Amino acid sequence: MPTHANNAERLLKIRNLTIEGHSDDEWIEIVHGINLDLHKGEVLGLIGESGAGKSTIGLAAMGFTRDGCRISGGTIEFDGMELTTRPKSELRSLRGSRIAYVAQSAAASFNPAHRLIDQHTEAPVHYDIMSRSDSQVDAMELYEKLRLPNPKEIGFRYPHQVSGGQLQRAMTAMAMACRPDLIVFDEPTTALDVTTQIEVLAAIRDIVEQFNTAAIYITHDLAVVAQMADRIKVLLKGDEVEEADTATMLRSPREDYTKSLWAVRSFQKPENLRPDASSAEIPVVAVDAVDASYTRGAKVLHDVSFDIHRGMTVAIVGESGSGKSTTARCITGLLPPSSGVVRFNGEELPPSYKQRTKDQLRQAQMIYQMADTALNPRIKICDIIGRPAQFYSGLSGSALKTRVEELLDLIELEPAQYYSRYPPELSGGQKQRIGIARALAAEPSFIICDEVTSALDQLVAEGILKLLDRLQSTLNLAYMFITHDLATVRSIADEVVVMKEGRVVEQGPKTVMFKPPHHAYTDLLLSSVPEMDPDWLTRLLEERGVDNIGEAARN
Amino acid sequence: MLDVFSIVAKRLGFGLITLLVISLIIFIAVELLPGDIAQAVLGQGATESNLAALRAELGLNDPAPMRYFNWLKGAVVGDFGVSLVSKESVTDSITPRFVNTLMLALYAAVIAVPVAISLGVLVALFRNTLFDRIANVLTFTSISSPEFFLGYILILYFSVKTGWFPSIATVSPEMPLFERLERTFLPALTLVLVVVAHMMRMTRAAIINLLASPYIEMAKLKGTPAWKVIVRHALPNSWAPIINVVALNLAYLVTGVVLVEVVFVYPGIGQLLVDAVSKRDFPVVQACSLIFAATFILLNLAADVGSILTNPRLRHPK
Numbered sequence: 001m002p003t004h005a006n007n008a009e010r011l012l013k014i015r016n017l018t019i020e021g022h023s024d025d026e027w028i029e030i031v032h033g034i035n036l037d038l039h040k041g042e043v044l045g046l047i048g049e050s051g052a053g054k055s056t057i058g059l060a061a062m063g064f065t066r067d068g069c070r071i072s073g074g075t076i077e078f079d080g081m082e083l084t085t086r087p088k089s090e091l092r093s094l095r096g097s098r099i100a101y102v103a104q105s106a107a108a109s110f111n112p113a114h115r116l117i118d119q120h121t122e123a124p125v126h127y128d129i130m131s132r133s134d135s136q137v138d139a140m141e142l143y144e145k146l147r148l149p150n151p152k153e154i155g156f157r158y159p160h161q162v163s164g165g166q167l168q169r170a171m172t173a174m175a176m177a178c179r180p181d182l183i184v185f186d187e188p189t190t191a192l193d194v195t196t197q198i199e200v201l202a203a204i205r206d207i208v209e210q211f212n213t214a215a216i217y218i219t220h221d222l223a224v225v226a227q228m229a230d231r232i233k234v235l236l237k238g239d240e241v242e243e244a245d246t247a248t249m250l251r252s253p254r255e256d257y258t259k260s261l262w263a264v265r266s267f268q269k270p271e272n273l274r275p276d277a278s279s280a281e282i283p284v285v286a287v288d289a290v291d292a293s294y295t296r297g298a299k300v301l302h303d304v305s306f307d308i309h310r311g312m313t314v315a316i317v318g319e320s321g322s323g324k325s326t327t328a329r330c331i332t333g334l335l336p337p338s339s340g341v342v343r344f345n346g347e348e349l350p351p352s353y354k355q356r357t358k359d360q361l362r363q364a365q366m367i368y369q370m371a372d373t374a375l376n377p378r379i380k381i382c383d384i385i386g387r388p389a390q391f392y393s394g395l396s397g398s399a400l401k402t403r404v405e406e407l408l409d410l411i412e413l414e415p416a417q418y419y420s421r422y423p424p425e426l427s428g429g430q431k432q433r434i435g436i437a438r439a440l441a442a443e444p445s446f447i448i449c450d451e452v453t454s455a456l457d458q459l460v461a462e463g464i465l466k467l468l469d470r471l472q473s474t475l476n477l478a479y480m481f482i483t484h485d486l487a488t489v490r491s492i493a494d495e496v497v498v499m500k501e502g503r504v505v506e507q508g509p510k511t512v513m514f515k516p517p518h519h520a521y522t523d524l525l526l527s528s529v530p531e532m533d534p535d536w537l538t539r540l541l542e543e544r545g546v547d548n549i550g551e552a553a554r555n
Numbered sequence: 556m557l558d559v560f561s562i563v564a565k566r567l568g569f570g571l572i573t574l575l576v577i578s579l580i581i582f583i584a585v586e587l588l589p590g591d592i593a594q595a596v597l598g599q600g601a602t603e604s605n606l607a608a609l610r611a612e613l614g615l616n617d618p619a620p621m622r623y624f625n626w627l628k629g630a631v632v633g634d635f636g637v638s639l640v641s642k643e644s645v646t647d648s649i650t651p652r653f654v655n656t657l658m659l660a661l662y663a664a665v666i667a668v669p670v671a672i673s674l675g676v677l678v679a680l681f682r683n684t685l686f687d688r689i690a691n692v693l694t695f696t697s698i699s700s701p702e703f704f705l706g707y708i709l710i711l712y713f714s715v716k717t718g719w720f721p722s723i724a725t726v727s728p729e730m731p732l733f734e735r736l737e738r739t740f741l742p743a744l745t746l747v748l749v750v751v752a753h754m755m756r757m758t759r760a761a762i763i764n765l766l767a768s769p770y771i772e773m774a775k776l777k778g779t780p781a782w783k784v785i786v787r788h789a790l791p792n793s794w795a796p797i798i799n800v801v802a803l804n805l806a807y808l809v810t811g812v813v814l815v816e817v818v819f820v821y822p823g824i825g826q827l828l829v830d831a832v833s834k835r836d837f838p839v840v841q842a843c844s845l846i847f848a849a850t851f852i853l854l855n856l857a858a859d860v861g862s863i864l865t866n867p868r869l870r871h872p873k
Contacts, residue, residue, distance in 0.1 A: 059776075064775070064776060066772070092775075092778050092780070093778060094778070095775070095778040096776065096777035100777075101773070101776040101777075103769055103772070103773055104769075108768070108769040108770065109769040109770050109773040110770060111773075111791075111792070112770070112792060112867055112868070113791035113792050113867055122774075122779065123777045123779075126777075157871075158867045158871050160868050160871075161871060174777075
């Protein structure tokens, strides 16, 4: 599909765009002179890590800046109109009608107080493009085109009554309401499960082609952008790294930074195998027929069983709501199981953490997804790490200080530099390292990693995975690795447990699990992970048929 | 909707328990007042036998728990006993006063709530402009001035200097509504000035609090005009805190108006309570306190239910 747009009319022309952000009473340049061209009907992928300025540039293409940002130089020409010098009211009348926006989290970007269809019709009615009833009919047609279930009825629901993947498609329909010339997609599938992501990707691609709409597709996921874009522009900290059409970019990236992005998924640790059954080693953690439910709610775990052996990584894989984190809560005793037991080195653990001894508590530690919220921002690093060392090992004074420094060394942060800092002074990856050090401070034999890399950029995430791997081999740790990202599983896991709706559907060593034949659900999960091949989505849709993806395929 | 009903029923139950606890606290507080009630009522010249007779008549010789339950039993059916001073039924003397207070509160509320919320929306829309600052200064001035001072200022300008409104708000039950509204305009205006600031600030804060939400950004990116972003997208989601502050202020209009009543010589329940306290007329004190407590509880309950009803997740379950 690429480059059919080369001869088409130019829609958007950005030259030398600089944007400044306000922080600590001064304006700091965050986008340094970006050039961008987009033709009618063309899809441009903007890709980069967080802080690259992707969203800021995407919004600037609508003549919009978030509070605390301003366009400080350059030109933005949309269909012959210069946006940077236009009065605000004229800019506003372009938004929604000629340029539309699809946000990252549809669940947060739909107003919870209004029905979907009322939000859909708002712009067409406001611009007098359609009457309310015509716009409602049009909405239903768009819902149908986007393959939403019950297109005639779904619009009359409130956002909380509709699932995430459906909301994201409804939001794409809303962006289409006035048939804009340009849509800015800002990470539209980042918050979705892989199986849901596919149907949203397919729907977006389809409708953009049908209406010949130009699009800027912002994402940090290369494999996703490869499916969607005609051309790709790589950004780094507000600068352009390089731009090329999709096929060229994937085949032969020029710049080192781009190559490093491409190479991220290549990290793979050697697989450890379970000791022979004959040696009869007792697993570090054995989850045995555990059922669990939250207060007065329905059962969320059904007969979950698996073992984790010393020095091995077991990845628990599944979509949101499949019971991964609940299983972790049962192991740590935060949620006492309603039946079944958790054994530690063969010894049965009391169901609730309140009844466990200090030593039992010490053995199992957790690292959380959001390092930001898991660290108290007003406590110094040395105290965050020192506290468990003091609590479990009774260290104090200089012994404690030495131990904290040792731990900082382990996680590759210079002790002299970080010892007395506060969490807000650290980057996302550094905070996650502190989270790891805090878990290690208790000298556990088993660590639960709950989506530890999913909030991080790929390069940073890779660093964390390598660190975890090194720690595992030096300290002989067992990991339970909760994730929905199969690329992470591929690189770090020894064994895989696949969960669906609170049940274990399949488990086994990684090499076996990643080789056919699979359980149907495992197969669905695996085949839903986007690959770095621009034709992957097209091929997949041909194989499965458009009506057999996403939610439809799961049942 | 079944959820909503069960929530309301539960809250109502808690409200009743709270009221029971408060009734006990009121009784104990009155009990702890120093001195002998019979002595206070009859004065220094009373003979020992007169005192004994009065004590027997009031049941003061009974043990305290028994007196509490007797009082409570009456209160449940609306009988608060007999005033020690006037010898009239407490219920009869309180009812017209309470009606007056409620009318004044309603009068003030009907003006204050719409004004406060519209002002709140406007200052949120024009936040950090001159208009916002002026509205801030004015409402803060009115909330920081004592009520009696505000009342006298209003009397000075609207009554003494211009003669537009009467300075004394005497009303009687047979007075026609319009005349009544005119007579009570100044006390109502005083109350409005006292409560508007709080509700306006909360409306402004609740709206501005939401302006960073993704759905507000989405509305802006759909080209929605600024006023519509506030009124259609922010306001419907900020009702819960606003309703709570409105309820608190309404409760204040009923229970906190004694100073205004004194300034304007308005026959409300606040004055009655002050008189009763100074005369040790404990049945009246207890009755008034219980009514005030019930007002607070009922309004807070209404606020809870109101804010629950503004939540679409509860109105439209999955």
